[in-house]
Amino acid sequence: MMRSFTLPGFPDAMPLEGLAGGILIGLAAAIMLLGAGRIAGVSGITARAVGLSESSMPRISAWLFVIGLPLGALAIAYATGGLPANFASPLYLAIAGLIVGVGTRLGSGCTSGHGVCGMSRLSQRSIVATLTFMATGFATVAAMNALGIEVLP
Amino acid sequence: MMNRIIIPLLSGVIFGAGLALGGMTDPARVRGFLDLFGDWDPTLAFVMGGAVIVMAIAWVVQKQLVHPVFAESFALPGTQDLNPKLIGGAGLFGIGWAIAGLCPGPGIAALVIEPASAAIFIVAMLAGMALVRMTEKN
Numbered sequence: 001m002m003r004s005f006t007l008p009g010f011p012d013a014m015p016l017e018g019l020a021g022g023i024l025i026g027l028a029a030a031i032m033l034l035g036a037g038r039i040a041g042v043s044g045i046t047a048r049a050v051g052l053s054e055s056s057m058p059r060i061s062a063w064l065f066v067i068g069l070p071l072g073a074l075a076i077a078y079a080t081g082g083l084p085a086n087f088a089s090p091l092y093l094a095i096a097g098l099i100v101g102v103g104t105r106l107g108s109g110c111t112s113g114h115g116v117c118g119m120s121r122l123s124q125r126s127i128v129a130t131l132t133f134m135a136t137g138f139a140t141v142a143a144m145n146a147l148g149i150e151v152l153p
Numbered sequence: 154m155m156n157r158i159i160i161p162l163l164s165g166v167i168f169g170a171g172l173a174l175g176g177m178t179d180p181a182r183v184r185g186f187l188d189l190f191g192d193w194d195p196t197l198a199f200v201m202g203g204a205v206i207v208m209a210i211a212w213v214v215q216k217q218l219v220h221p222v223f224a225e226s227f228a229l230p231g232t233q234d235l236n237p238k239l240i241g242g243a244g245l246f247g248i249g250w251a252i253a254g255l256c257p258g259p260g261i262a263a264l265v266i267e268p269a270s271a272a273i274f275i276v277a278m279l280a281g282m283a284l285v286r287m288t289e290k291n
Contacts, residue, residue: 014182015196015199017176018197018198021170021173021174021177021200022199022200022202022206022207023204023207024167025200025203025204026204026205029164030208030210033211033212034211034221035156035221035223036160036164036221037221037226037229038229042258047282052279052282052283052286053286057228062161064158064162065165067165068162068164068168069165069258070262070263071166071169072168073170073172073173073263073264073266074169075170076169077266080174083173084179085180085270086179086181086254087253088270090270093253093255095253096249096250096252096255096277097249097260097275097277099252100246100274100281101249101277101282101283102249102281102284102285103242103248103249103281106241106245107243108242110250111250111257115205116205119205120205120209120212121212123233124233125239126232128235130243132240133250137251138190140252141188142189142190144251145188
């Protein structure tokens with residue numbers, strides 16, 4: 001991807017692409033809120049799509065949102081000539097996925113529902129949830145680094 | 154039609170495009186952000202910041218609306234109820250997020266970027282969700 005601007009001290013960061021991507025995510029969540037009156041929380045909508053949640057969202061709507069995610073990513077992949085992808089091995093992906101599935105249901109949300117939709121609403125629940133998963137995320141990577149566990153290629 | 158079909162699909166497509174454009178479909182970039190005490194990559198903070206700013210404006214607009222543009226009423230969660238389940242669940246989610254550098258949105262969006270890896274993550278995530286569902290039903 002073309003990099004138009006770099007952050008002093010962080011040569012690998014993509015601040016402009018990040019900000020542009022974030023604005024798109026915000027627009028997507030705003031369309032869902034103002035158009036359909038719902039929170040664009042990926043974990044909750046995914047659970048609803050597969051029938052693991054009692055939310056009032058029609059399942060067809062949940063499926064369409066979920067299917068839209070890879071379609072949007074595909075458009076960017078074409079427009080930019082391919083996206084970098086460094087994925088963990090199947091074992092780590094499976095362990096991580098399982099924990100993410102349990103955690104997002106118990107915690108009623110993930111980075112989108114709590115981090116984007118809830119924090120911007122100054123929801124006490126979402127602010128606490130976001131600070132918590134950021135903290136355990138930082139601690140987990142730090143602990144894995146200290147133990148010499150490398151998961152990405 | 155708008156409420157059930159067009160809005161969710163449009164929102165999903167734009168959401169997925171934003172994740173990909175912001176580099177969030179690459180687990181190395183997400184893990185780079187979570188590597189706060191190492192070789193830190195602040196990109197995710199820009200993604201989150203951009204999204205939160207736009208949504209903060211949307212919430213101001215929302216307060217002016219009697220009902221959503223294409224629906225009869227808002228269906229929104231409460232904002233105050235703090236409990237151990239919320240905090241424990243969020244804590245667990247952070248651990249899983251950090252292990253592979255994937256949360257639900259990027260995991261699903263990555264189906265078109267690295268299908269096999271994304272599929273493993275998604276199936277395991279659904280299994281985790283089903284596990285919670287089973288324990289809560291009993």
